Amino acid sequence: xxxxxxxxxxxxxxxxxxxxxxxxxxxxxxxxxxxxxxxxxxxxxxxxxxxxxxxxxxxxxxxxxxxxxxxxxxxxxxxxxxxxxxxxxxxxxxxxxxxxxxxxxxxxxxxxxxxxxxxxxxxxxxxxxxxxxxxxxxxxxxxxxxxxxxxxxxxxxxxxxxxxxxxxxxxxxxxxxxxxxxxxxxxxxxxxxxxxxxxxxxxxxxxxxxxxxxxxxxxxxxxxxxxxxxxxxxxxxxxxxxxxxxxxxxxxxxxxxxxxxxxxxxxxxxxxxxxxxxxxxxxxxxxxxxxxxxxxxxxxxxxxxxxxxxxxxxxxxxxxxxxxxxxxxxxxxxxxxxxxxxxxxxxxxxxxxxxxxxxxx
Numbered sequence: 001x002x003x004x005x006x007x008x009x010x011x012x013x014x015x016x017x018x019x020x021x022x023x024x025x026x027x028x029x030x031x032x033x034x035x036x037x038x039x040x041x042x043x044x045x046x047x048x049x050x051x052x053x054x055x056x057x058x059x060x061x062x063x064x065x066x067x068x069x070x071x072x073x074x075x076x077x078x079x080x081x082x083x084x085x086x087x088x089x090x091x092x093x094x095x096x097x098x099x100x101x102x103x104x105x106x107x108x109x110x111x112x113x114x115x116x117x118x119x120x121x122x123x124x125x126x127x128x129x130x131x132x133x134x135x136x137x138x139x140x141x142x143x144x145x146x147x148x149x150x151x152x153x154x155x156x157x158x159x160x161x162x163x164x165x166x167x168x169x170x171x172x173x174x175x176x177x178x179x180x181x182x183x184x185x186x187x188x189x190x191x192x193x194x195x196x197x198x199x200x201x202x203x204x205x206x207x208x209x210x211x212x213x214x215x216x217x218x219x220x221x222x223x224x225x226x227x228x229x230x231x232x233x234x235x236x237x238x239x240x241x242x243x244x245x246x247x248x249x250x251x252x253x254x255x256x257x258x259x260x261x262x263x264x265x266x267x268x269x270x271x272x273x274x275x276x277x278x279x280x281x282x283x284x285x286x287x288x289x290x291x292x293x294x295x296x297x298x299x300x301x302x303x304x305x306x307x308x309x310x311x312x313x314x315x316x317x318x319x320x321x322x323x324x325x326x327x328x329x330x331x332x333x334x335x336x337x338x339x340x341x342x343x344x345x346x347x348x349x350x351x352x353x354x355x356x357x358x359x360x361x
Contacts, residue, residue, distance in 0.1 A: 017281065017328035024322045026064035028312030034060055035311040051082035065322055067134060068333055075138075076131040084127070091116065118148035129182060135337050143181035151177040168198035171267070179275055185337070187278040194274070201266045205259050212255045265291045272325065279330035286324045294320055 038053035055078045062072040092113075099109040122145045129141035155170035172193035179191040265286045272284035298313035327333070 017330055020068045020327040020329055022322045022325045023066045024064055024319045026315055028315040031315050032311040051078040054081055061318055070135050073133045074131055118152055119145040121152055122148045137185050140183045141181055143177055147177055168195040168202060171198050175271055189277050191275045197270055205263055209255055209259055261291050261295055262288055281328040283326040283328055284324055
């Protein structure tokens with residue numbers, strides 16, 4: 001064999017992915033103006049303007065979120081959002097009225113709501129995907145209500161009956177439903193939702209909850225009255241018992257609020273690592289400590305300003321999550337989008353049977 005032939009037979013080294021980190025150009029001051037107008041008009045219109053408020057909010061955040069120099073866009077019609085909210089509200093009101101008639105009616109109303117829940121989740125995911133685009137090409141969602149029922153009814157029930165042991169499988173099932181049915185152009189997203197790393201994250205959160213529970217239990221024990229209080233201290237003992245009970249309830253709420261950001265950051269990072277869009281991969285490098293620091297400042301300033309800091313808080317948190325998300329493109333992402341755009345008429349036909357309403361999920 002000639003030297004040239006042997007040289008050509010050597011496989012080419014794999015090319016490194018092109019990293020595209022998302023950017024956010026919005027500011028808290030700009031969003032504050034939108035938020036203030038939305039709030040005022042929603043109150044004056046008795047909630048009717050909330051549909052238009054949602055469109056303004058979504059467009060602001062997506063139009064200021066940029067990937068490879070191009071922003072995302074949101075195309076929803078406020079009237080369709082309003083129709084969806086009226087439909088969802090009507091169903092909830094009817095179920096509530098029926099549930100007040102009789103115990104059996106209450107049970108049937110609850111079962112009716114659970115039966116409708118997968119359909120509402122499916123329609124809401126379709127609506128959001130279909131009305132989101134990047135470089136003129138829309139996303140799409142092809143999930144069914146039946147599969148939504150498995151992810152949001154069957155697996156949560158299994159998680160409860162197993163005392164939480166099957167919770168990672170529930171999370172994996174919900175991730176697969178959302179991503180395996182999502183597509184951009186003709187290319188589908190996918191996720192290799194392994195449960196072992198989810199178990200590790202939930203185990204770490206459980207150990208943290210136990211540590212916080214022990215600390216709270218010690219504080220409650222210190223507040224409890226002595227085992228044999230003197231007769232003259234009955235009122236004081238009762239006050240200490242009430243204080244201990246109140247502290248215990250507040251501590252449980254605080255523990256839940258402290259664990260939620262930890263789980264959100266760790267699970268979002270893991271989900272990004274497991275996800276794919278055709279040959280392209282994703283990466284999220286949020287840090288739990290930094291996320292907690294942002295939340296602490298947001299909560300404090302929102303409290304001190306009687307809620308006026310909330311638009312700035314929402315913007316700060318969105319910026320952090322967006323700017324720690326990276327697309328690892330396999331080649332030129334522009335060529336990929338161009339290839340998808342050429343098939344847009346085929347994909348667009350899938351949207352013809354959509355019930356184009358937003359049900360608020």
